[in-house]
Amino acid sequence: MTRVLVTGGSGFIGRQVLPALAASGADVHVSSRAARQSSAGVTWHRADILDPRHLNALVNDVRPEILLHLAWFATPPDYWRSPVNVRWAAASLELAQTLVAAGGRRLVGVGTCAEYQWSGSSLCVENATPIRPATLYGGCKAAVWSALEPFAREASVEAAWARLFFVYGPNEPANRLVPSLVTAMRAGNRGHCRTARHVRDFLHVADAGSAIAALTMSGVTGPVNIGSGQPVEVGTLATGIAERVGRPELLTMEDGPQTDAFVVANVDRLRTEVGWRPRFSLDDGLDDAVRWWSAVNSQLPTPNSQLGFSEATG
Amino acid sequence: MTRVLVTGGSGFIGRQVLPALAASGADVHVSSRAARQSSAGVTWHRADILDPRHLNALVNDVRPEILLHLAWFATPPDYWRSPVNVRWAAASLELAQTLVAAGGRRLVGVGTCAEYQWSGSSLCVENATPIRPATLYGGCKAAVWSALEPFAREASVEAAWARLFFVYGPNEPANRLVPSLVTAMRAGNRGHCRTARHVRDFLHVADAGSAIAALTMSGVTGPVNIGSGQPVEVGTLATGIAERVGRPELLTMEDGPQTDAFVVANVDRLRTEVGWRPRFSLDDGLDDAVRWWSAVNSQLPTPNSQLGFSEATG
Numbered sequence: 001m002t003r004v005l006v007t008g009g010s011g012f013i014g015r016q017v018l019p020a021l022a023a024s025g026a027d028v029h030v031s032s033r034a035a036r037q038s039s040a041g042v043t044w045h046r047a048d049i050l051d052p053r054h055l056n057a058l059v060n061d062v063r064p065e066i067l068l069h070l071a072w073f074a075t076p077p078d079y080w081r082s083p084v085n086v087r088w089a090a091a092s093l094e095l096a097q098t099l100v101a102a103g104g105r106r107l108v109g110v111g112t113c114a115e116y117q118w119s120g121s122s123l124c125v126e127n128a129t130p131i132r133p134a135t136l137y138g139g140c141k142a143a144v145w146s147a148l149e150p151f152a153r154e155a156s157v158e159a160a161w162a163r164l165f166f167v168y169g170p171n172e173p174a175n176r177l178v179p180s181l182v183t184a185m186r187a188g189n190r191g192h193c194r195t196a197r198h199v200r201d202f203l204h205v206a207d208a209g210s211a212i213a214a215l216t217m218s219g220v221t222g223p224v225n226i227g228s229g230q231p232v233e234v235g236t237l238a239t240g241i242a243e244r245v246g247r248p249e250l251l252t253m254e255d256g257p258q259t260d261a262f263v264v265a266n267v268d269r270l271r272t273e274v275g276w277r278p279r280f281s282l283d284d285g286l287d288d289a290v291r292w293w294s295a296v297n298s299q300l301p302t303p304n305s306q307l308g309f310s311e312a313t314g
Numbered sequence: 315m316t317r318v319l320v321t322g323g324s325g326f327i328g329r330q331v332l333p334a335l336a337a338s339g340a341d342v343h344v345s346s347r348a349a350r351q352s353s354a355g356v357t358w359h360r361a362d363i364l365d366p367r368h369l370n371a372l373v374n375d376v377r378p379e380i381l382l383h384l385a386w387f388a389t390p391p392d393y394w395r396s397p398v399n400v401r402w403a404a405a406s407l408e409l410a411q412t413l414v415a416a417g418g419r420r421l422v423g424v425g426t427c428a429e430y431q432w433s434g435s436s437l438c439v440e441n442a443t444p445i446r447p448a449t450l451y452g453g454c455k456a457a458v459w460s461a462l463e464p465f466a467r468e469a470s471v472e473a474a475w476a477r478l479f480f481v482y483g484p485n486e487p488a489n490r491l492v493p494s495l496v497t498a499m500r501a502g503n504r505g506h507c508r509t510a511r512h513v514r515d516f517l518h519v520a521d522a523g524s525a526i527a528a529l530t531m532s533g534v535t536g537p538v539n540i541g542s543g544q545p546v547e548v549g550t551l552a553t554g555i556a557e558r559v560g561r562p563e564l565l566t567m568e569d570g571p572q573t574d575a576f577v578v579a580n581v582d583r584l585r586t587e588v589g590w591r592p593r594f595s596l597d598d599g600l601d602d603a604v605r606w607w608s609a610v611n612s613q614l615p616t617p618n619s620q621l622g623f624s625e626a627t628g
Contacts, residue, residue, distance in 0.1 A: 081468045086411055089461050090404040097400055130444060136464035146457040147403050150450035154395045 001027040004216060005062045007049055007095070008070030010036070012171050013110070013164070016209025017070065017216075018042055024217050029062045031071070050091050059095075059102045066106040067099045068216045072141075076173045085140035092144045096151060106158040108216045111145055111223065113165045113201070113263055114138030121199075123266035126163070126223040145223065158221050162212050165227035165265050169205035169285065170292040178286075181238055182293040185247040195256030196235030201227035201264040204285035207278040214276040220269070227265030228278055237286070244290040315341040318530060319376045321363055321409070322384030324350070326485050327424070327478070330523025331384065331530075332356055338531050343376045345385070364405050373409075373416045380420040381413045382530045386455075390487050399454035406458045410465060420472040422530045425459055425537065427479045427515070427577055428452030435513075437580035440477070440537040459537065472535050476526050479541035479579050483519035483599065484606040492600075495552055496607040499561040509570030510549030515541035515578040518599035521592040528590040534583070541579030542592055551600070558604040 004021055008014045009030035021028045022041035029043045030036075036044040047058040049071060059067075069092060073084040096107055116124045117132035131146075133139040145161045152159030168178040177193075185191040203211075203226065211226045235253050242251035270276050280288065318335055322328045323344035335342045336355035343357045344350075350358040361372040363385060373381075383406060387398040410421055430438045431446035445460075447453045459475045466473030482492040491507075499505040517525075517540065525540045549567050556565035584590050594602065 083411065083414070083465060083469060086407050086461050086465050089457075090407040093400050093404040093457075097397065100397075133460070133464070136461075136468050139464040140461045143403075143407075143457040143461040146447070146460055147400050147450075147454045150447070150453040151397060151400050154450050155397060 001025060002066060002217065003027045003029065003062065003064045004066045004068055005059065005064035005099075006030045006068045006070060008072065011070060011074060012173065013167065013205060013208055013212065014070045015171065016206050017068070017212050020210040020213035021068075021216065024213060026217060029064060031058055049095060050087065052094060055091075055095060055098055059098045059104075063102055064099070064104055066108065066216060067095070067104055068108045068212070069095055070110050070212075072110070074173075076176050080135045080137045082136070085136050089140040089143045093147055096148055100155045100157055104157065106160075107148065107152055108160045108162065108212075109144060109148060110212070111141045111161050111163040112138055113163055113225070113227075113265065115142040115145070115163060116263075118260045118263055121262040123229075123264050124163075124225060125266040126225055126269055149222070152221075158219065160215055160218075160221050161223040162215055162226045163223055163265075164208060165201040165203060165225065165263065167203050167205050167208045169289045172205065177234070178237070178241065178289050179293050181241045181251075182245060182290055183297055185242060185245045185250045186294060186297050188247070189250065191238070191242060191247075191251045193235055193238035193251065193253040196233065196238065196253035197255040198234045198260065199231045199262045199264060200234055201230065202232055202237060202282060202285070203228045203278065204280040204288065207280050207285075210279070211270060211274070211276050215270070215274050218274050220273045222269075224269045224274060225265035225267055226270060227267055228282070229265055229267035229271075230282065231262070231264045232282060237282070240282070240286045241290060244286060245294075315339060316380060316531065317341045317343065317376065317378045318380045318382055319373065319378035320344045320382045320384060322386065324348075325384060325388060326487065327481065327519060327522055327526065328384045329485065330520050331382070331526050334524040334527035335382075335530065338527060340531060343378060345372055363409060364401065366408060369405075369409060369412055373412045373418075377416055378413070378418055380422065380530060381409070381418055382422045382526070383409055384424050384526075386424070388487075390490055394449045394451045396450070399450050403454040403457045407461055410462055414469045414471055418471065420474075421462065421466055422474045422476065422526075423458060423462060424526070425455045425475050425477040426452055427477055427539075427541075427579065429456040429459070429477060430577075432574045432577055435576040437543075437578050438477075438539060439580040440539055440583055463536070466535075472533065474529055474532075474535050475537040476529055476540045477537055477579075478522060479515040479517060479539065479577070481517050481519050481522045483603045486519065491548070492551070492555065492603050493607050495555045495565075496559060496604055497611055499556055499559045499564045500608060500611050502561070503564065505552070505556060505561075505565050507549055507552035507565065507567040510547065510552065510567035511569040512548045512574065513545045513576045513578060514548055515544065516546055516551060516596060516599070517542045517592065518594040518602065521594050521599075524593070525584060525588070525590050528588050529584070532588050534587045536583075538583045538588060539579035539581055540584060541581055542596070543579055543581035543585075544596065545576070545578045546596060551596070554596070554600045555604060558600060559608075
């Protein structure tokens, strides 16, 4: 059994990755700042990986063959601009060095479409589209891969970098696009989409989790876009949500700025080299997400004000 | 007086920066792992900035307005591929955060022409030539700037990034091109230039030091190439050295590979925005370098074997 250490396994993406990894037969070990109950195939370890002593003890205790590093500061919308990104970039580099020193053979990190230059209307292609992040989050993710790729080459270990596009679904932070539209319109409030004509690549989080797990267990190296490969207008997504909630009259939309109008993944590497296919179409994914958020909302007090929201991203 | 904290002030470049900074009227503070005697305008502090406790104590003791971060692992040829680069990248990000937390207002770091994609025969232009480092050293330097630029923007501090091209002169590591040619031919051994047709941007280290000092004390932000802007064939440089040593018959040359054939700085930002001009022409610089290395060699035992050498770089 291949031993895999996962950081960030309790997050929005991470909780979908764990069952997919366990299902693929990996011996999955997960770090968490809180104590958690282990289950079949998934062993939890209590550690704060921002603390070098914890990090060293964890890696030398688990001795993983593979590290899947998902942990990062990810609270929207703060994560775009928070200085904590720099701390996570530095910690991620420490983690990579610690893994290699402990005999690990493969590093898998998680990047973002926000590393790419967002201009024009071409698909984002790994190793071809310019890396020109416009945000602190994108800059710090790009920083990690800039150091990690040649570090792995010189250390003769494998390194892969999963660039997430726009992920939605269960457990998404509630102030992002999909949950906030569901919640607002179900409460009878206006749902407003600010970037209706922007084209994005949306992927259901269960698919994002299984794609990352597949990449982790593969021998594929280098950056790999994690997306659907399907260009979808944000307005189309919003309309699909409004229809599923049954309140299309509550949806208002504006086109959005001319900039950043098209961010869609070329998924050739994911499809061909990793050999992965999504399970959810956009329709199936929205069915699932609206159902999940509706169930969550039924258990919550009805919001009495319109929620702000931000775009969903990885 | 503007208080400037300098890391790496005892290195090949750093020792040229310090007098230039002091001459510009700065209150210069320098960190060093060894104890050193302070002098007029330059105060030394003993600290190992790879140790977070030292780093914090140093920055909070000095409370600089400006940080000039020169320190890095720089032993040729190992620095191109050493995993220690990753440690310095992480430490540099910690340093930036520490400066800002202590109220600093300007960060100046040192990058390299090895961050750029080396292809074609165009000058390297900041913010235009693609960043595509081929080495671990270049990847780690690019990583620092990728995180530092947006970090500074969000923190409302200034950040500048000095990209060094090919620096030569006094105190250069002895196994690099200029010193190894001088030393070999003065000892009557063959001096061999492996990349005679490669075109590079050479700058005397005193000019590199004064350019970095000028950038540090300016308000210019963003990446700034530090070079002469003059395309020079490596073979021309080697020939100039052989003639100055008086042993042109000892010089042998080969063209070098077709790849990486042209690496020259566009220096518009340095000339126009920083307002800096070099003091040394190539002829004057080679006069000085050959004189300096000849004096050093006269005080050393004569080498009895041909030295290996690598290209000079920042």
